[in-house]
Amino acid sequence: MENTSNFEFRYNCPLCKEKSQLNIFYNGDIRSGGLGSPLVSGYKVLQCGKCDLVFLDKIPANIQEFYEGDSYRENFDYQIDVVSLQKKFDHEQNSRISRIGVERMRGKVVADFGCGPGIFIDAIARVDGSTIVVEPSIKYREFLSARGHRCFSYAHELLQELGPEVDIAVSFDAVEHVPDCLGFIESIHASLKPGGYFYLSMPNIEDMLRFINPEKYNPFYFQVSHVNYFSAKTAANLLSLAGFVEVSIDFLHKYKIENVFRWLSQGSPGAFNCGEIFDRSFHDTYVANIERLGISSHLFLTAKKSPL
């Protein structure tokens, strides 16, 4: 899939904008698409010596087209229809909703930035005053518009039309895809009312599998569509630089212990079949401890727009 004309090099840190202090963080093959896709060479994962952000040295040149059309879902999920994606991602909404709290969303204007097929916003649509989605995919905007959500392609379009109208903003597993991550978060900040809340989640660069089985896991973890990689520190910095206050860091682990066994035994993602020896209590305790140690699969941050 690679040739020299379909990507652009990045020489500046997308967070602090420095270009003089970039170090190589990882230099090896990375994933070209979804599970089981071939690895590709020629990418470098860089780390900014000033702010510690980790990012890919190059991004797809046609990135806007990639997300507006069907290419992203075809290459990374192998399915683009909403029902298949609901089956795949419905369960991820449970922990998101419990962390925000239904009571915080009741009667409010909730906006989901980079919502994909809108699985979160659909799940909470009946508890809030109104729902807004920001999603470049034309297909998903058509689907979500028919379901009564106000739809925009990009945050600046929402801002132009509505101004700072949002009470609760969320963005899940989106910011790592956005080359100008700071500009993206700044536009979310601008769209919030004073005192509004923002919930941000993305993969954690300190994911324990990067330490447990780096040889196998790094080429899977780093992937061409994730152009930025955040730690608790750089994610908190991202929110502060965008103007947010009361930034609070939390961790979110999405996978059961069977996933670790699979990586250790087979060097691939999925669930190692353990039969029924682990119960819900074991799983909850395991996840709680992985999150406590900060080595979870994902970060989950909460922040506020200053009320003044």
Ligand SMILES: [Zn+2]
């Ligand atoms: Zn930097």
